[in-house]
Amino acid sequence: MKILLKNATLLKEAGFGTEPVQLAITEDKITYIGKDLLVEDEYDRVIDCKENLIMPAFYNAHCHAAMTLFRGYGEDLPLRRWLDEKILPAEEKLSFRSAYYGTKLAIAEMIKNGIVSFTDMYMFEDAAAEAVLETGVKANISRCIVSFEDNMRREEDARFAEAVRLAEQYHGAGEDRLRVDMALHAEYTNKDATCRYVAEFAKEHGLRMQLHTSETRAEQEECLARRGGLTPIGYFASLGVLDVPTSAAHCVYVTDEDLAIMKEKGVYAVHNPTSNLKLGSGVMPLRKVMDAGVTVALGTDGAASNNSLDILKELQLASVLHKGVNCDPTVITADMMPALATRNGALSQGREDCGKIELGAKADLIMIDMNAVNNVPSYDSTVSLCYSANTSNVILTMCDGRILYENGAYTSIDIECLRFESRQVIRRYFN
Amino acid sequence: MKILLKNATLLKEAGFGTEPVQLAITEDKITYIGKDLLVEDEYDRVIDCKENLIMPAFYNAHCHAAMTLFRGYGEDLPLRRWLDEKILPAEEKLSFRSAYYGTKLAIAEMIKNGIVSFTDMYMFEDAAAEAVLETGVKANISRCIVSFEDNMRREEDARFAEAVRLAEQYHGAGEDRLRVDMALHAEYTNKDATCRYVAEFAKEHGLRMQLHTSETRAEQEECLARRGGLTPIGYFASLGVLDVPTSAAHCVYVTDEDLAIMKEKGVYAVHNPTSNLKLGSGVMPLRKVMDAGVTVALGTDGAASNNSLDILKELQLASVLHKGVNCDPTVITADMMPALATRNGALSQGREDCGKIELGAKADLIMIDMNAVNNVPSYDSTVSLCYSANTSNVILTMCDGRILYENGAYTSIDIECLRFESRQVIRRYFN
Numbered sequence: 001m002k003i004l005l006k007n008a009t010l011l012k013e014a015g016f017g018t019e020p021v022q023l024a025i026t027e028d029k030i031t032y033i034g035k036d037l038l039v040e041d042e043y044d045r046v047i048d049c050k051e052n053l054i055m056p057a058f059y060n061a062h063c064h065a066a067m068t069l070f071r072g073y074g075e076d077l078p079l080r081r082w083l084d085e086k087i088l089p090a091e092e093k094l095s096f097r098s099a100y101y102g103t104k105l106a107i108a109e110m111i112k113n114g115i116v117s118f119t120d121m122y123m124f125e126d127a128a129a130e131a132v133l134e135t136g137v138k139a140n141i142s143r144c145i146v147s148f149e150d151n152m153r154r155e156e157d158a159r160f161a162e163a164v165r166l167a168e169q170y171h172g173a174g175e176d177r178l179r180v181d182m183a184l185h186a187e188y189t190n191k192d193a194t195c196r197y198v199a200e201f202a203k204e205h206g207l208r209m210q211l212h213t214s215e216t217r218a219e220q221e222e223c224l225a226r227r228g229g230l231t232p233i234g235y236f237a238s239l240g241v242l243d244v245p246t247s248a249a250h251c252v253y254v255t256d257e258d259l260a261i262m263k264e265k266g267v268y269a270v271h272n273p274t275s276n277l278k279l280g281s282g283v284m285p286l287r288k289v290m291d292a293g294v295t296v297a298l299g300t301d302g303a304a305s306n307n308s309l310d311i312l313k314e315l316q317l318a319s320v321l322h323k324g325v326n327c328d329p330t331v332i333t334a335d336m337m338p339a340l341a342t343r344n345g346a347l348s349q350g351r352e353d354c355g356k357i358e359l360g361a362k363a364d365l366i367m368i369d370m371n372a373v374n375n376v377p378s379y380d381s382t383v384s385l386c387y388s389a390n391t392s393n394v395i396l397t398m399c400d401g402r403i404l405y406e407n408g409a410y411t412s413i414d415i416e417c418l419r420f421e422s423r424q425v426i427r428r429y430f431n
Numbered sequence: 432m433k434i435l436l437k438n439a440t441l442l443k444e445a446g447f448g449t450e451p452v453q454l455a456i457t458e459d460k461i462t463y464i465g466k467d468l469l470v471e472d473e474y475d476r477v478i479d480c481k482e483n484l485i486m487p488a489f490y491n492a493h494c495h496a497a498m499t500l501f502r503g504y505g506e507d508l509p510l511r512r513w514l515d516e517k518i519l520p521a522e523e524k525l526s527f528r529s530a531y532y533g534t535k536l537a538i539a540e541m542i543k544n545g546i547v548s549f550t551d552m553y554m555f556e557d558a559a560a561e562a563v564l565e566t567g568v569k570a571n572i573s574r575c576i577v578s579f580e581d582n583m584r585r586e587e588d589a590r591f592a593e594a595v596r597l598a599e600q601y602h603g604a605g606e607d608r609l610r611v612d613m614a615l616h617a618e619y620t621n622k623d624a625t626c627r628y629v630a631e632f633a634k635e636h637g638l639r640m641q642l643h644t645s646e647t648r649a650e651q652e653e654c655l656a657r658r659g660g661l662t663p664i665g666y667f668a669s670l671g672v673l674d675v676p677t678s679a680a681h682c683v684y685v686t687d688e689d690l691a692i693m694k695e696k697g698v699y700a701v702h703n704p705t706s707n708l709k710l711g712s713g714v715m716p717l718r719k720v721m722d723a724g725v726t727v728a729l730g731t732d733g734a735a736s737n738n739s740l741d742i743l744k745e746l747q748l749a750s751v752l753h754k755g756v757n758c759d760p761t762v763i764t765a766d767m768m769p770a771l772a773t774r775n776g777a778l779s780q781g782r783e784d785c786g787k788i789e790l791g792a793k794a795d796l797i798m799i800d801m802n803a804v805n806n807v808p809s810y811d812s813t814v815s816l817c818y819s820a821n822t823s824n825v826i827l828t829m830c831d832g833r834i835l836y837e838n839g840a841y842t843s844i845d846i847e848c849l850r851f852e853s854r855q856v857i858r859r860y861f862n
Contacts, residue, residue: 071808072814075764075814105807109805280755280758281755307815308805308821317748320709325714327713329709329710330509333507373539377502380503383503384503388502390821422808
């Protein structure tokens with residue numbers, strides 16, 4: 001399949017100026033970017049971008065996709081009651097079937113919002129794998145591992161066994177769209193021995209690691225008390241976990257020492273501003289993290305604590321939030337932000353050739369409607385993206401050269417059927 | 432014109448439960464709400480809501496509409512440089528024509544976002560008046576008054592004369608859709624004498640008052656020093672300004688004493704969370720303001736400091752922001768929020784019969800698409816509104832019984848023409 005996008009305006013970060021360019025896609029890659037007028041007959045599809053913005057698609061670097069089933073199910077509660085009274089009992093009822101529809105619903109929402117790839121940590125990840133392979137998106141999925149026994153043996157750990165089986169079965173599937181990571185839920189839900197063998201397995205098999213770290217003040221303080229003065233990052237580092245390429249979600253209470261470790265080990269920090277606000281966790285010190293040389297990507301977290309899966313919304317929230325809480329409008333500027341929602345997310349998944357508009361890169365692109373009334377006027381497309389665009393402006397989503405969404409229509413999802421099946425599942429399990 | 436909305440689900444705050452109802456509109460009013468199946472033949476238009484959410488339309492309680500022309504024009508600058516280098520020179524070039532297109536562009540965006548009425552404080556308000564009357568929305572417009580001379584005489588004040596002329600010419604026009612308020616820009620841009628005669632005129636003529644108060648810490652501290660220990664609210668109160676029905680925008684640094692005065696005088700506080708974050712001003716203590724018995728409405732501020740005119744976005748930001756900065760997910764709950772975006776905005780404009788779904792109320796309604804993938808599942812429509820809906824879910828906007836927007840199409844605005852003319856104006860003045 002050869003697709004020509006003509007009259008495309010690119011974000012200035014892409015280095016092609018503000019004049020419209022032609023962009024050719026052959027199979028899954030970008031094969032031309034420039035001013036030359038190409039021969040339209042040579043393409044299977046020619047799309048006139050009409051000077052709309054073409055930019056790298058969004059990457060969602062932290063999610064629990066199947067939790068879309070619990071969107072709005074337990075609201076405005078303190079974390080502990082939210083978990084104990086609402087989420088844990090609901091999760092008891094989860095099955096392959098419900099997780100499949102929950103994940104597919106999440107994917108439909110993400111595609112509509114211009115997201116082509118997500119990092120997922122949950123249960124029933126076989127269901128997530130099926131949903132990813134079917135719908136044409138990408139994901140780094142993981143079986144979330146927790147351990148409450150002090151000296152669990154590797155051979156006896158059923159969750160770890162599931163994670164291993166998942167990696168064997170799915171890692172690299174769908175022409176590498178699907179990858180399997182290892183995941184340790186958090187410091188407060190794991191023990192030393194388990195952390196060690198999970199990290200060893202990841203290292204042996206070249207897999208990446210997903211973690212939750214320093215999400216709440218209580219987590220941070222309890223860790224310091226429990227682990228002899230170690231922070232969650234310090235704890236994981238001490239067990240060799242961070243010797244595996246890692247993305248650490250939240251990092252709200254990271255210390256300067258944590259940041260030094262993260263920089264040294266190349267750990268990605270995943271910023272989930274809406275979830276951190278909504279659960280009352282706090283605000284990650286974004287500028288401090290960036291200044292420490294740590295690469296930051298954006299995540300939505302699960303729909304149970306957000307309740308949207310919209311990286312553009314997170315990008316825009318982050319663009320203003322840090323100015324406000326620091327009382328300084330220059331602390332975060334628009335030009336710093338697009339990478340967090342695109343390229344950095346791809347890198348946090350180990351996808352070196354994704355999340356950028358470059359010759360030879362994977363064609364993960366979205367088109368943003370710059371004629372939408374909320375984007376008029378636009379003096380600078382990066383500014384429009386960070387402060388005035390919204391999800392209704394995403395008019396095309398392309399993943400690995402395949403158009404998944406265009407002008408409100410899905411190409412890989414029967415949305416009516418998905419809505420019907422999802423509601424059936426929800427009615428049966430959670431009402 | 433008689434319109435029947437059938438199978439409408441209402442927010443539970445409206446008191447009609449969660450079962451779908453029928454809703455009849457005759458001319459500009461709601462004339463029936465209930466379970467009876469009405470005779471469809473008696474209506475000029477029957478709309479099947481398909482169990483989508485029908486709720487009061489949004490009210491934007493603080494705006495500078497024409498500044499839409501400067502959306503994204505000066506970004507990521509400290510307030511003083513933003514004003515001096517960007518906004519003030521651009522405002523020098525404003526004219527009736529450019530203000531007209533700027534305001535109309537703002538109105539088009541607001542209608543699309545489900546906003547039917549806005550509170551406006553700016554210059555060239557004749558242009559705003561024309562745009563409001565033409566497009567079918569409502570507004571409380573005002574000529575923003577500043578005074579730098581200590582003992583300006585009422586007869587010599589050209590800005591005040593313009594405000595008076597505006598009130599005489601437009602107050603109550605368009606069957607009361609258009610109202611004219613008085614406006615004192617802020618404490619730091621006014622003198623005692625001017626505040627007194629503007630307030631007197633408002634009192635004599637039954638007009639309302641718009642103010643900016645306590646937006647930044649510097650404003651608050653300089654006021655305390657300049658006014659012998661009075662805060663901006665205290666200053667305005669001392670001059671009789673707050674004896675006029677008043678809405679005070681921002682209130683980021685309000686004190687307990689300010690709140691006691693505001694409650695006593697019935698002053699509305701207008702919360703503009705995005706603008707306050709983006710300009711690095713800070714975060715209004717929303718729960719404290721509400722607990723003090725002060726009624727809070729939501730505003731977008733102008734597009735030069737937001738950069739969207741989307742009250743649903745403000746509602747959602749406020750719903751999570753205060754949980755996060757207070758590290759308490761219960762400090763603001765979903766059920767508290769819809770009134771701020773609807774009813775309280777109407778009240779802040781003195782529109783007693785608006786912003787509510789009630790027999791005899793003005794038919795200011797919007798329809799929210801609950802089948803949109805981002806709203807599935809929905810266990811509670813108020814929760815969906817506060818945490819998962821987005822502006823693309825607004826599929827119908829009705830103001831005073833007239834449909835202004837439906838499924839992406841405007842009925843009172845030629846949007847192609849507006850876009851073209853706006854860009855012409857922008858090119859001529861600001862590029």
